[in-house]
Amino acid sequence: MGLVHRLPVLPGIQAWQAWGACVAVLALSMAIPLAWPGGRADGTAGRGDCRWRRWPRHWFAWALMAALAGSGLTAQRAAWRMAEVLPAAREGQAMTLAGRVASLPQRTTGLGGAEGWRFILAADAAAVAAGAPSRLLLSCYQMPEAPRAGERWRLTLKLRRPHGLLNPHGFDQALWMLEQDLPAAASCRGQGQQRLSRAAPGLDALRQSLRDAIDRQLGETRDRRGAGVLAALSLGDQGAVSAADWALYRDTGVAHLLSVSGLHVTMFAWIAGAAAGWAWRRSARLCLWLPAPRAAMWLGVAAAGGYALFSGWGVPPHGPRDRQDDRDGAGARGRADAQPHARPDGQPHDGGQGDRQRRR
Structure with a gap:
């Protein structure tokens, strides 16, 4: 997705047609025998040929077709997501919508030390039909109470496009939002915040309850840093780890251990x-x-x-x-899979040992 993310213009229909034609040609080439130098009509290599020529004749076509199909599907998916990014004309517009908290909320601190919450909001179908982005990275301050995963809220938001600083070896905020399928970000303060319903029983509610238990046992009493690490390893909640701790883990070369791998x-x-x-x-x-x-x-x-x-x-x-x-x-x-494969005549396949002995 990063390659498509850096293109000045998204690929047009002609580019995708050419890409599909390449995949189709490769698919046809696998159905038509290819002429290998030194190969026989039955697909086996002659005596003295390199070992790699005993492979199926179309192995390279399979590999190339898989690479083209996989990269094309990824690029098309990235293009679809980039087409849903908030238009520049709507940057800074205010909008009231209802949606569901689709991630574990994280505490955050805004300008002036204002405490708030950062989470992903999945907009309701009615809001999406009215032109709202389907998913938003939301930073909300002065909320009447702490949000919880799975709850539905009505909020008045200020929309903005995905953007961020891109320094060498630094974090690419816009690319991360593209990977997470977040076409827009938003912020809200104080007014117009109303919880519509609590979380229904399910996976979101269970993850939230376990996160709350970790915070109660470690976060608020003894070790908030340990609570963040435990939440990251058990719940996949990497946002619970502070930026200072992430910098420490990167410098010591153990940052990869903090994700559920x-x-x-x-x-x-x-x-x-x-x-x-x-x-x-x-x-x-x-x-x-x-x-x-x-x-x-x-x-x-x-x-x-x-x-x-x-x-x-x-x-x-x-x-x-x-x-x-x-x-x-x-x-x-x-x-049965561990037994030698049977030949068409019913005898077990000996891996070519008999043929080599007969040639001797």
């Missing part, structure tokens, strides 16, 4: 799977219904998915959960 998800899945397998083996009836290793495997996948969902389902936890699915799905197909 594949390491955390995988460790949690292993622990949950081991505990589930231990408990499963205590029941003979359950073991007869489903073997304990396979039960531990699927329960570990479920635990990884639940943890990734609970921590916000971002890219770092989402990828490991998918890879865990791939590994466990291959194992769940049983021992």
